[in-house]
Amino acid sequence: MGKIVDIKFTLKRYNFYKPFHIVGSISSEATNIEVEVTLDSGAKGYGEASPSFRVNGERVEALLQFENFVKETITGIDVKNYRKIFDITDKMLATPSVKAAVQYAVLDAFSEEIGIPVYQILGGAKDKIETDKTVGIDSFKNRVEEAKSIYNEGFRVIKIKVGENLAEDIEVMESIFEVTKGAKYIVDANMGYTHKQAVEFIKKVYNMGIDVSVFEQPVLANDIDGLKFVRFNSPFPVAADESARTKYDVLRLIKEEAVDYINIKLMKSGISDALAIVEMAKAANLQLMIGCMSESSVGINQSVHFALGTGAFNFHDLDSHLMMKEEIFRGKFEQKISEIIPKE
Known part of the structure; x- marks a missing residue:
């Protein structure tokens, strides 16, 4: 019992409550792929790719x-030997979101088979x-009103997208700070600044007395020298996102001493690379946060269980499902404002 007998991909579309705008991108919907893995016992597991x-x-x-x-590569394999499946799907270098969805669906099916939640398996x-x-x-x-609304909802960590207008971004930070005193801030430029602009932004924000917990991806993904420059000229921790897709990217960032976070x-790395990155970060004394693309509750469930299982993260940016219109919530977790706990 526990062998994979079928795998199904289903296209899913989700509308956002309002358009979501970051540097160079405005989205009003997400088009994802749901992956269903069926075992010979009848147990099913679900994952989601958000490309x-x-x-x-x-x-x-x-x-x-x-x-x-x-189907051809993993049908017939027993899910209790999920590392074999990870080794096979690790070769899917050009399709990391599908790799993540398949790997998690396998763990989810294994979880259903043995009656233990995925976060405990991990x-x-x-x-x-x-x-x-x-x-x-x-x-x-x-932007200021939305930050205030998020704070009034009860969230105490607010992520703020910047990167398209340096002068306005600095003013926005000051105004957001005034209406959300006591919150922690993750500031994400999504590659929108040059290294000099990034340093100007962060130093002006610092001089306003605003504490930024994480300054995320200030420069282009391939500008490792720029990332390092920002890190060594920033009073706040600097994080790589787009620069850190795979474990090989992270190894380079460690060698270059380019980031703090x-x-x-999972959509960049899959479960297997993410597990490796956790251990690499621990060895290099780097800090970790976990984020999302445009996953529904099915996809966010993957990152929730990964984060609970590994316990590796200082910050969790797992809110894309809150921006979507979903007919049915399907995550195996419960959420009360910002707090997320697993369903047993």
């Missing part, structure tokens, strides 16, 4: 074509986590 052309070079139409390939290090909520790029007034996203 990003901007980050991974993926297109959803191409990813759907991998359904038969995945170690059970935590029994709750706290997520932030994100302020996208918008008009000055709307790594933002792990």
